[in-house]
Amino acid sequence: MDVSISLSTTRPPFSLSRQLFLRPRLLRFSPNFGVFLRKPPSISRQNKLAVTALQLSNQTQNDDFVLEDVPHLTNFLPDLPSYPNPLQKSQAYSIVKRNFVSPDDVVAQNVVIQKENPRGVHFRRAGPREKVFFKPEEVRACVVTCGGLCPGINTVIREIVCGLNNMYGVQDILGIEGGYKGFYSKNTKILNPKVVNDIHKRGGTFLCTSRGGHDTHKIVDNIEDRGINQVYIIGGDGTQRGAALIYEEVKKRGLQVAVAGIPKTIDNDIAVIDKSFGFDTAVEEAQRAINAAHVEVESVENGVGIVKLMGRYSGFIAMYATLASRDVDCCLIPESPFYLEGRGGLFEFIEQRLKENGHLVIVVAEGTGQEYVAAEVHAADKKDASGNKLLLDVGPWLSDKIKDHFTMSRKMPVNMKYIDPTYMIRAIPSNASDNIYCTLLAHGAVHGAMAGYTGFTVGPVNSKQAYIPIARVTERQNTVKLTDRMWARLLASTNQPSFIGSDQERVDKEILKI
Numbered sequence: 244m245d246v247s248i249s250l251s252t253t254r255p256p257f258s259l260s261r262q263l264f265l266r267p268r269l270l271r272f273s274p275n276f277g278v279f280l281r282k283p284p285s286i287s288r289q290n291k292l293a294v295t296a297l298q299l300s301n302q303t304q305n306d307d308f309v310l311e312d313v314p315h316l317t318n319f320l321p322d323l324p325s326y327p328n329p330l331q332k333s334q335a336y337s338i339v340k341r342n343f344v345s346p347d348d349v350v351a352q353n354v355v356i357q358k359e360n361p362r363g364v365h366f367r368r369a370g371p372r373e374k375v376f377f378k379p380e381e382v383r384a385c386v387v388t389c390g391g392l393c394p395g396i397n398t399v400i401r402e403i404v405c406g407l408n409n410m411y412g413v414q415d416i417l418g419i420e421g422g423y424k425g426f427y428s429k430n431t432k433i434l435n436p437k438v439v440n441d442i443h444k445r446g447g448t449f450l451c452t453s454r455g456g457h458d459t460h461k462i463v464d465n466i467e468d469r470g471i472n473q474v475y476i477i478g479g480d481g482t483q484r485g486a487a488l489i490y491e492e493v494k495k496r497g498l499q500v501a502v503a504g505i506p507k508t509i510d511n512d513i514a515v516i517d518k519s520f521g522f523d524t525a526v527e528e529a530q531r532a533i534n535a536a537h538v539e540v541e542s543v544e545n546g547v548g549i550v551k552l553m554g555r556y557s558g559f560i561a562m563y564a565t566l567a568s569r570d571v572d573c574c575l576i577p578e579s580p581f582y583l584e585g586r587g588g589l590f591e592f593i594e595q596r597l598k599e600n601g602h603l604v605i606v607v608a609e610g611t612g613q614e615y616v617a618a619e620v621h622a623a624d625k626k627d628a629s630g631n632k633l634l635l636d637v638g639p640w641l642s643d644k645i646k647d648h649f650t651m652s653r654k655m656p657v658n659m660k661y662i663d664p665t666y667m668i669r670a671i672p673s674n675a676s677d678n679i680y681c682t683l684l685a686h687g688a689v690h691g692a693m694a695g696y697t698g699f700t701v702g703p704v705n706s707k708q709a710y711i712p713i714a715r716v717t718e719r720q721n722t723v724k725l726t727d728r729m730w731a732r733l734l735a736s737t738n739q740p741s742f743i744g745s746d747q748e749r750v751d752k753e754i755l756k757i
């Protein structure tokens with residue numbers, strides 16, 4: 244008996260999902276058929292049907308791979324009719340060689356694999372499908388933006404609106420103002436290509452945003468009352484968790500509502516996707532602050548510049564801004580514990596650089612060294628409305644520590660220049676490449692929702708847009724791996740201490756001392 248499924252044969256749209264959804268038990272409990280299954284625990288909890296496994300019939304046993312699929316409206320509305328995709332008649336798309344993404348196209352999570360190992364996890368490729376599950380004239384879509392700002396949000400809003408309208412002829416699009424709570428506490432804004440035409444040139448979000456206020460029942464009641472059937476949710480990890488709950492509730496109520504998440508975070512802390520939109524813009528803008536710090540400190544005696552950049556738990560902006568600049572002497576990130584005193588410590592490094600060059604620049608991510616600051620400030624643990632821990636300000640703390648040390652202990656006063664450009668960076672419009680990236684994300688979300696996919700997050704995986712189960716992007720945070728080559732490249736470029744010397748015991752003691 245052959246239960247393996249070929250992804251390479253031509254089959255009608257959704258045959259893959261149908262077969263998989265019909266047979267998960269068979270696939271799961273039939274090890275003799277050579278099916279390879281990897282089921283992350285959080286995914287199995289959140290959506291048992293969304294994670295499936297299959298084996299290519301024409302591949303060898305070692306070529307097993309896993310498809311982590313996204314839900315489809317027909318999973319809980321099996322009789323939903325489908326229609327030919329209007330893009331078939333579109334001037335733009337009709338000349339494309341393969342104008343529709345094959346239902347069998349998948350994107351590999353790992354592109355570097357060893358030949359004897361399994362092929363690993365795959366996601367469904369994003370893009371337009373041959374059949375859609377909405378008549379354009381019956382679509383009532385809405386867009387909401389939640390969480391902190393990030394360059395490019397307005398471009399995503401614009402491209403969702405223009406994509407729905409220009410590609411599919413959707414006319415009825417609503418903007419939910421002020422984040423999740425806007426669903427039940429505010430009037431909606433009418434969105435059309437004319438209204439959003441110029442918004443990509445501005446920073447911030449045209450729809451305003453907020454933290455907190457996620458009430459699944461009130462939100463879904465509102466979606467139902469307003470007759471909304473496509474929900475586009477732009478936001479970070481917290482927002483995507485909220486989107487997963489909305490999807491679950493929609494499914495429970497059996498509503499024909501597609502829920503699409505577009506991942507947003509300036510910190511680049513969302514897992515699975517290559518990188519988040521606005522990140523490149525932020526790294527570029529950070530150069531201006533670093534340049535300013537460098538100009539200031541090289542013009543004075545013993546100049547020490549500190550630039551604080553965003554990054555709650557992930558130091559990506561600091562790491563990339565440092566790598567891009569070459570004017571940074573030391574980069575401190577939350578993932579890499581550091582210490583001030585003693586051999587191999589920050590003070591020793593600063594003194595050495597001042598003696599060699601007369602100045603230095605330090606870039607510090609805002610989430611760095613929180614435990615040190617907390618030990619001295621004795622501040623109570625505070626949280627924002629979404630439940631995110633409020634950070635203590637490491638910038639002034641570090642500036643004071645360095646000033647005190649060099650003035651008092653070393654009798655070598657330093658000229659401290661501290662720059663905090665965090666909100667200035669976050670508030671700018673996205674650059675050209677982020678604008679293009681935002682367009683791909685928005686179009687991917689629109690194509691996915693029109694094709695009836697739901698409960699998904701869209702994003703690039705190895706440079707190909709993919710539909711990713713929401714639980715997969717929220718189950719862990721993306722952080723800088725100190726054992727990866729990128730951090731090694733940074734250490735090699737700055738020549739800063741790694742703070743993890745061979746004498747680990749001494750290092751631990753130093754950390755405890757602070």
Ligand SMILES: Nc1ncnc2c1ncn2[C@@H]1O[C@H](COP(=O)(O)OP(=O)(O)O)[C@@H](O)[C@H]1O
Pocket residue numbers: 389390391422423424453454455456457478479480481482483484485486488507508628629631
């Ligand atoms: N675990 C969660 N479940 C449901 N909603 C959440 C959850 N975490 C955050 N949210 C909601 O998502 C929105 C944005 O979350 P927040 O953490 O502030 O920003 P971000 O989405 O950028 O991480 C808020 O309205 C918040 O109430």
Ligand SMILES: O=P(O)(O)OC[C@H]1O[C@](O)(COP(=O)(O)O)[C@@H](O)[C@@H]1O
Pocket residue numbers: 390391392479480481507508509510553554555609627634669
């Ligand atoms: O806007 P707020 O509430 O001051 O929050 C600042 C935080 O927002 C961020 O810019 C982004 O966080 P989110 O992606 O969770 O919204 C963090 O880097 C920063 O710590």
Ligand SMILES: [Mg+2]
Pocket residue numbers: 390479480481508
């Ligand atoms: Mg977040």
